[in-house]
Amino acid sequence: MDTKLRQRVVGAGVLTALAIIILPMLLDGTSDDRARVMATIPEPPTIELKKLSMEGALRRMREMEQESAAQLPELLPDFTPYDKTTAADENVSAGKKSGAIDLTLDKNSLPVSWSLQLGSFQDPKNAQRLRQQLRDAEYRTYIIRVLTADDNTETFRVYIGPMLKKNQLEAIAEEVRVKFKITGQIVRYRLEDDGGQLGG
Template identity: 25%
Template sequence: MDDGLKQRLVGALVLLALGVLFVPLLFEPEHRRSVNHTTQIPPAPGIQPVEVRAPERNADIEPMKPVEEMYRIIPEAELTPPETEGAAAKAPEVEATPVKESATAASKTPTPVVQKQPEPDRNILDAQGLPGAWLVQVASFTQEERAIALRDKLLKDDFPAFTRTLQTSKGKVTRVYVGPKINREKATGLKATLDKSLKIDALIVRFTP
């Protein structure tokens, strides 16, 4: 290929490239943005002036009177009460008459009342010459553990309780007692207390060491 042909081909390619770039610009319309230069503030509204009337006085209302006419100020001199004739006069003096104390009343002194102390419990001897005493039998158990539990409960409630184990025809029995009391009257009172506390009907038995 000769040089002349090469130059013509190169020139044709350059013209074709320029045509691709500039030809669309010739046919494209101008896109210009229109700007509205007018203001966007709305027009001022039409405001009519308001006429403010001065307050009118009601003819039916009476004007307020001065304080001096409404209230009467009393001078301090008029507030002092006048002296009465009874206050001016002196009260009659009463002569005090000494009271003579009776010599017999003064000489008497109160006699102290001697309270009779309760007699201590006396030991009542039985036929063997031993002091008699009484126990309150609370319950009997075939199981020793239940008897010990009841005894511990009574001891916790400040009752002098103890147990005794006996051999009977029905087997071993453990009984719970409270006491002893030196006379039957106190044992009876103890029984009543235990009956009420434990909801039982206890027995009163003689104490044997």
């Protein structure tokens, strides 16, 4: 083999060996960086949870009940002689004198009452406008939102009432017809319908 070729092969081998040793150090960073990456992560600390017992909580509740009971005022007995029959008679006669209303009760023991339906609108703003006009005229009004069974559309109905006496509502219906040119319909007021009431 030629001497020059041998020197070139040996030189290439030495350079390759140096490259294998030196390049990883240059590309991977310093040995400190490698040591930092290899650092071990400590174990997570153990957290001691305080055990709560139900007995302690129940004991504390009993103590609080006793403390609050001790702070209540004593009940004083009522030594006033009281005749139930005469008191009931007085209440009945006082009710008759003050013009108490005879109530008709429905099957749920609720008083039968009536409302005057004045309009049914698809736009809630129209219903609110009519309600405000009636309130400005000092009528007690409300709006109920109803879903029609036919096509499941939403309508807003304006009412005056409710009132216990139907004849009072008939007089109001005539007033409204004259003042506002609206003919209303007297309907039975049902408490179940209040769920659809529109506030305001």
